[in-house]
Amino acid sequence: MPLALRDAFIDLEQYERLCAAAGEGERLEYLDGEVVRMMVGGSTAHHALTRRLDGLIADRLAPGGPCAVFRETMRLEAGTARFYPDVFVACGAGVAPDAETRGVPGATVILEVLSPSTERYDRGRKWLRYQSLPDLRHFALVAQDQCRIEAFHRQAAGWHYELLVGPDAVLRLEAVGVELRLGEVYAVLPALAAGADDRPAQAAFTPAQVASIAAMRGLPVSGEIEALLAELEPDACAAAVAALVAGDGVGGWAAILPERLHARLNARPDDASERG
Structure with a gap:
Protein backbone atom coordinates (compact mmCIF):
# COMPACT_ATOMS: atom_id res chain seq x y z
CA MET A 1 0.00 0.00 0.00
CA PRO A 2 1.09 3.62 -0.42
CA LEU A 3 2.62 5.02 2.73
CA ALA A 4 0.62 7.51 4.81
CA LEU A 5 3.02 10.12 6.14
CA ARG A 6 1.08 10.95 9.31
CA ASP A 7 -2.09 9.97 11.11
CA ALA A 8 -3.24 13.46 12.10
CA PHE A 9 -5.51 15.48 9.82
CA ILE A 10 -3.74 18.26 7.92
CA ASP A 11 -5.17 20.95 5.70
CA LEU A 12 -4.27 21.88 2.12
CA GLU A 13 -1.94 24.65 3.23
CA GLN A 14 0.09 22.19 5.31
CA TYR A 15 0.04 19.72 2.42
CA GLU A 16 1.46 22.36 0.06
CA ARG A 17 4.29 23.05 2.53
CA LEU A 18 5.13 19.35 2.61
CA CYS A 19 5.17 19.27 -1.19
CA ALA A 20 7.51 22.26 -1.29
CA ALA A 21 9.90 20.45 1.06
CA ALA A 22 9.68 17.07 -0.71
CA GLY A 23 12.70 15.59 -2.39
CA GLU A 24 13.18 15.62 -6.15
CA GLY A 25 10.89 13.11 -7.81
CA GLU A 26 8.88 12.51 -4.62
CA ARG A 27 5.13 12.56 -5.17
CA LEU A 28 2.76 13.31 -2.30
CA GLU A 29 -0.98 12.81 -2.74
CA TYR A 30 -3.65 14.29 -0.51
CA LEU A 31 -6.98 12.67 0.31
CA ASP A 32 -9.41 13.30 3.17
CA GLY A 33 -6.85 15.22 5.20
CA GLU A 34 -4.19 12.52 4.79
CA VAL A 35 -0.91 12.80 2.88
CA VAL A 36 0.16 9.71 0.99
CA ARG A 37 3.66 9.16 -0.41
CA MET A 38 3.46 7.39 -3.75
CA MET A 39 6.06 5.01 -5.14
CA VAL A 40 8.41 6.82 -7.53
CA GLY A 41 9.81 4.99 -10.53
CA GLY A 42 8.07 1.65 -10.19
CA SER A 43 8.93 -1.48 -12.16
CA THR A 44 10.36 -1.48 -15.66
CA ALA A 45 7.00 -2.71 -16.99
CA HIS A 46 5.11 0.01 -15.14
CA HIS A 47 7.38 2.71 -16.53
CA ALA A 48 7.24 1.31 -20.05
CA LEU A 49 3.43 1.10 -20.07
CA THR A 50 3.05 4.62 -18.68
CA ARG A 51 5.29 6.07 -21.38
CA ARG A 52 3.58 4.00 -24.07
CA LEU A 53 0.07 5.11 -23.08
CA ASP A 54 1.18 8.73 -22.92
CA GLY A 55 2.74 8.54 -26.38
CA LEU A 56 -0.12 6.72 -28.08
CA ILE A 57 -2.74 9.08 -26.71
CA ALA A 58 -0.68 12.18 -27.55
CA ASP A 59 -0.32 10.99 -31.15
CA ARG A 60 -4.09 10.46 -31.50
CA LEU A 61 -5.51 13.54 -29.86
CA ALA A 62 -6.81 16.02 -32.42
CA PRO A 63 -3.96 18.42 -33.37
CA GLY A 64 -4.69 21.86 -32.01
CA GLY A 65 -7.72 20.46 -30.18
CA PRO A 66 -8.96 21.24 -26.68
CA CYS A 67 -7.33 18.22 -24.97
CA ALA A 68 -3.85 17.44 -23.69
CA VAL A 69 -2.32 14.33 -22.12
CA PHE A 70 -0.22 14.37 -18.94
CA ARG A 71 1.92 11.84 -17.08
CA GLU A 72 2.55 11.17 -13.41
CA THR A 73 4.73 14.25 -12.92
CA MET A 74 1.63 16.45 -13.27
CA ARG A 75 -0.86 16.85 -10.43
CA LEU A 76 -4.60 16.34 -10.78
CA GLU A 77 -6.91 18.36 -8.55
CA ALA A 78 -10.13 16.51 -7.64
CA GLY A 79 -12.01 18.87 -5.37
CA THR A 80 -9.89 19.13 -2.23
CA ALA A 81 -7.95 15.98 -3.15
CA ARG A 82 -4.63 15.97 -5.01
CA PHE A 83 -3.41 13.03 -7.10
CA TYR A 84 -0.67 12.03 -9.54
CA PRO A 85 -2.35 9.62 -11.99
CA ASP A 86 -0.04 7.60 -14.22
CA VAL A 87 -1.65 9.12 -17.33
CA PHE A 88 -4.58 11.49 -17.70
CA VAL A 89 -6.23 13.65 -20.34
CA ALA A 90 -7.71 17.06 -19.57
CA CYS A 91 -9.83 19.13 -21.93
CA GLY A 92 -11.13 22.66 -22.07
CA ALA A 93 -10.11 26.03 -20.71
CA GLY A 94 -8.44 24.61 -17.58
CA VAL A 95 -6.08 22.30 -19.46
CA ALA A 96 -2.99 24.45 -18.89
CA PRO A 97 -1.21 23.36 -15.66
CA ASP A 98 -0.58 25.85 -12.87
CA ALA A 99 2.98 27.12 -13.30
CA GLU A 100 3.83 26.74 -9.60
CA THR A 101 2.07 23.55 -8.49
CA ARG A 102 1.93 21.83 -11.91
CA GLY A 103 -1.71 21.14 -11.06
CA VAL A 104 -4.51 20.54 -13.56
CA PRO A 105 -8.07 21.19 -12.30
CA GLY A 106 -9.88 18.25 -13.85
CA ALA A 107 -9.65 15.27 -16.18
CA THR A 108 -11.69 13.62 -18.92
CA VAL A 109 -9.69 10.37 -18.98
CA ILE A 110 -7.58 8.75 -16.23
CA LEU A 111 -5.42 5.65 -16.62
CA GLU A 112 -3.67 3.93 -13.71
CA VAL A 113 -1.08 1.19 -14.29
CA LEU A 114 -1.64 -1.32 -11.51
CA SER A 115 1.09 -2.27 -9.05
CA PRO A 116 0.85 -4.74 -6.14
CA SER A 117 1.61 -1.94 -3.68
CA THR A 118 -1.03 0.49 -4.99
CA GLU A 119 -3.79 -1.64 -6.55
CA ARG A 120 -6.12 -1.58 -3.56
CA TYR A 121 -5.72 2.19 -3.24
CA ASP A 122 -6.29 2.73 -6.99
CA ARG A 123 -9.44 0.58 -6.99
CA GLY A 124 -10.82 1.89 -3.73
CA ARG A 125 -10.47 5.36 -2.20
CA LYS A 126 -8.78 6.85 -5.23
CA TRP A 127 -11.38 5.63 -7.74
CA LEU A 128 -14.24 6.76 -5.52
CA ARG A 129 -12.80 10.27 -5.38
CA TYR A 130 -12.11 10.31 -9.11
CA GLN A 131 -15.84 9.86 -9.66
CA SER A 132 -16.43 13.30 -8.15
CA LEU A 133 -14.72 14.89 -11.16
CA PRO A 134 -17.60 16.29 -13.22
CA ASP A 135 -15.78 16.01 -16.56
CA LEU A 136 -14.42 12.48 -16.08
CA ARG A 137 -15.74 10.11 -18.74
CA HIS A 138 -13.30 7.19 -18.77
CA PHE A 139 -11.25 5.50 -16.03
CA ALA A 140 -8.97 2.56 -16.86
CA LEU A 141 -6.89 0.16 -14.76
CA VAL A 142 -4.00 -1.25 -16.80
CA ALA A 143 -2.40 -4.53 -15.72
CA GLN A 144 1.35 -4.82 -16.08
CA ASP A 145 1.56 -8.61 -15.76
CA GLN A 146 -1.08 -9.53 -18.36
CA CYS A 147 -2.58 -8.05 -21.50
CA ARG A 148 -5.63 -6.77 -19.65
CA ILE A 149 -7.36 -3.43 -19.10
CA GLU A 150 -10.41 -2.78 -16.95
CA ALA A 151 -12.37 0.29 -17.99
CA PHE A 152 -15.21 2.30 -16.51
CA HIS A 153 -17.16 4.50 -18.93
CA ARG A 154 -19.58 7.16 -17.72
CA GLN A 155 -23.00 6.85 -19.32
CA ALA A 156 -26.37 8.51 -18.70
CA ALA A 157 -27.42 5.73 -16.31
CA GLY A 158 -24.11 5.61 -14.45
CA TRP A 159 -20.76 3.90 -14.90
CA HIS A 160 -20.40 0.93 -17.27
CA TYR A 161 -17.69 -1.63 -16.45
CA GLU A 162 -15.74 -3.28 -19.27
CA LEU A 163 -13.06 -5.98 -19.06
CA LEU A 164 -10.67 -6.06 -22.04
CA VAL A 165 -8.35 -9.05 -22.40
CA GLY A 166 -5.97 -10.02 -25.20
CA PRO A 167 -4.06 -8.15 -27.92
CA ASP A 168 -7.08 -7.71 -30.23
CA ALA A 169 -9.30 -6.01 -27.63
CA VAL A 170 -9.78 -2.26 -28.08
CA LEU A 171 -10.07 0.43 -25.41
CA ARG A 172 -12.37 3.14 -26.80
CA LEU A 173 -12.00 6.55 -25.19
CA GLU A 174 -14.85 8.13 -27.09
CA ALA A 175 -14.88 11.38 -25.12
CA VAL A 176 -11.48 12.32 -26.58
CA GLY A 177 -11.72 10.45 -29.89
CA VAL A 178 -8.98 7.91 -29.10
CA GLU A 179 -8.94 4.13 -29.60
CA LEU A 180 -6.15 1.90 -28.25
CA ARG A 181 -5.73 -1.73 -29.29
CA LEU A 182 -4.23 -3.66 -26.39
CA GLY A 183 -1.67 -5.28 -28.67
CA GLU A 184 -0.13 -1.91 -29.45
CA VAL A 185 -0.35 -0.75 -25.82
CA TYR A 186 1.57 -3.84 -24.71
CA ALA A 187 4.02 -3.74 -27.62
CA VAL A 188 6.60 -2.52 -25.09
CA LEU A 189 6.17 -5.88 -23.30
CA PRO A 190 6.57 -8.29 -26.26
CA ALA A 191 5.61 -11.49 -24.44
CA LEU A 192 2.25 -10.03 -23.48
CA ALA A 193 1.60 -8.24 -26.78
CA ALA A 194 2.20 -11.42 -28.78
CA GLY A 195 -0.17 -13.41 -26.61
CA ALA A 196 2.69 -15.64 -25.46
CA ASP A 197 1.41 -15.44 -21.91
CA ASP A 198 -1.16 -18.24 -21.91
CA ARG A 199 -2.11 -17.96 -18.26
CA PRO A 200 -5.84 -17.42 -17.65
CA ALA A 201 -6.85 -13.84 -16.88
CA GLN A 202 -6.55 -13.12 -13.18
CA ALA A 203 -9.61 -12.19 -11.20
CA ALA A 204 -10.29 -8.50 -11.72
CA PHE A 205 -11.80 -8.24 -8.23
CA THR A 206 -11.79 -10.48 -5.18
Missing part, protein backbone atom coordinates in the same frame (compact mmCIF):
# COMPACT_ATOMS: atom_id res chain seq x y z
CA PRO A 207 -14.73 -10.94 -2.76
CA ALA A 208 -12.77 -8.93 -0.18
CA GLN A 209 -12.43 -6.04 -2.62
CA VAL A 210 -16.17 -6.16 -3.37
CA ALA A 211 -16.87 -5.96 0.37
CA SER A 212 -14.46 -3.05 0.80
CA ILE A 213 -15.96 -1.03 -2.07
CA ALA A 214 -19.49 -1.81 -0.84
CA ALA A 215 -18.64 -0.54 2.64
CA MET A 216 -17.28 2.69 1.18
CA ARG A 217 -20.54 2.97 -0.75
CA GLY A 218 -22.49 2.78 2.50
CA LEU A 219 -23.74 -0.82 2.33
CA PRO A 220 -23.48 -2.79 5.61
CA VAL A 221 -21.08 -5.74 5.39
CA SER A 222 -21.90 -8.40 7.98
CA GLY A 223 -20.35 -11.81 8.45
CA GLU A 224 -23.27 -13.35 6.56
CA ILE A 225 -22.67 -11.01 3.61
CA GLU A 226 -18.97 -11.86 3.58
CA ALA A 227 -19.88 -15.57 3.46
CA LEU A 228 -22.10 -14.96 0.42
CA LEU A 229 -19.42 -12.88 -1.29
CA ALA A 230 -16.91 -15.67 -0.76
CA GLU A 231 -18.96 -17.80 -3.17
CA LEU A 232 -18.66 -15.35 -6.06
CA GLU A 233 -16.66 -16.28 -9.13
CA PRO A 234 -14.40 -13.64 -10.75
CA ASP A 235 -17.06 -12.64 -13.31
CA ALA A 236 -19.65 -12.23 -10.54
CA CYS A 237 -17.21 -10.09 -8.52
CA ALA A 238 -16.70 -7.83 -11.54
CA ALA A 239 -20.47 -7.60 -12.06
CA ALA A 240 -21.00 -6.75 -8.38
CA VAL A 241 -18.46 -3.92 -8.53
CA ALA A 242 -20.00 -2.61 -11.75
CA ALA A 243 -23.43 -2.58 -10.04
CA LEU A 244 -21.99 -0.78 -7.02
CA VAL A 245 -20.36 1.87 -9.18
CA ALA A 246 -23.37 2.35 -11.43
CA GLY A 247 -25.99 2.36 -8.69
CA ASP A 248 -24.08 3.79 -5.74
CA GLY A 249 -25.49 0.99 -3.58
CA VAL A 250 -29.13 1.86 -4.36
CA GLY A 251 -31.24 -1.28 -4.05
CA GLY A 252 -29.08 -2.85 -1.38
CA TRP A 253 -27.41 -6.23 -1.64
CA ALA A 254 -30.28 -7.67 -3.69
CA ALA A 255 -29.16 -5.40 -6.54
CA ILE A 256 -25.52 -6.42 -6.13
CA LEU A 257 -25.54 -10.19 -5.55
CA PRO A 258 -26.53 -12.70 -8.25
CA GLU A 259 -30.08 -14.02 -8.16
CA ARG A 260 -28.97 -17.51 -7.09
CA LEU A 261 -28.02 -16.06 -3.68
CA HIS A 262 -31.21 -14.04 -3.11
CA ALA A 263 -33.04 -16.78 -1.20
CA ARG A 264 -30.24 -17.01 1.36
CA LEU A 265 -29.94 -13.22 1.41
CA ASN A 266 -33.63 -12.82 2.28
CA ALA A 267 -33.41 -15.55 4.91
CA ARG A 268 -30.79 -13.73 6.97
CA PRO A 269 -31.92 -12.29 10.32
CA ASP A 270 -30.20 -8.96 9.54
CA ASP A 271 -31.94 -5.62 9.19
CA ALA A 272 -34.01 -5.38 6.04
CA SER A 273 -32.04 -2.36 4.86
CA GLU A 274 -29.18 -4.70 4.00
CA ARG A 275 -31.37 -6.74 1.69
CA GLY A 276 -32.74 -3.92 -0.44
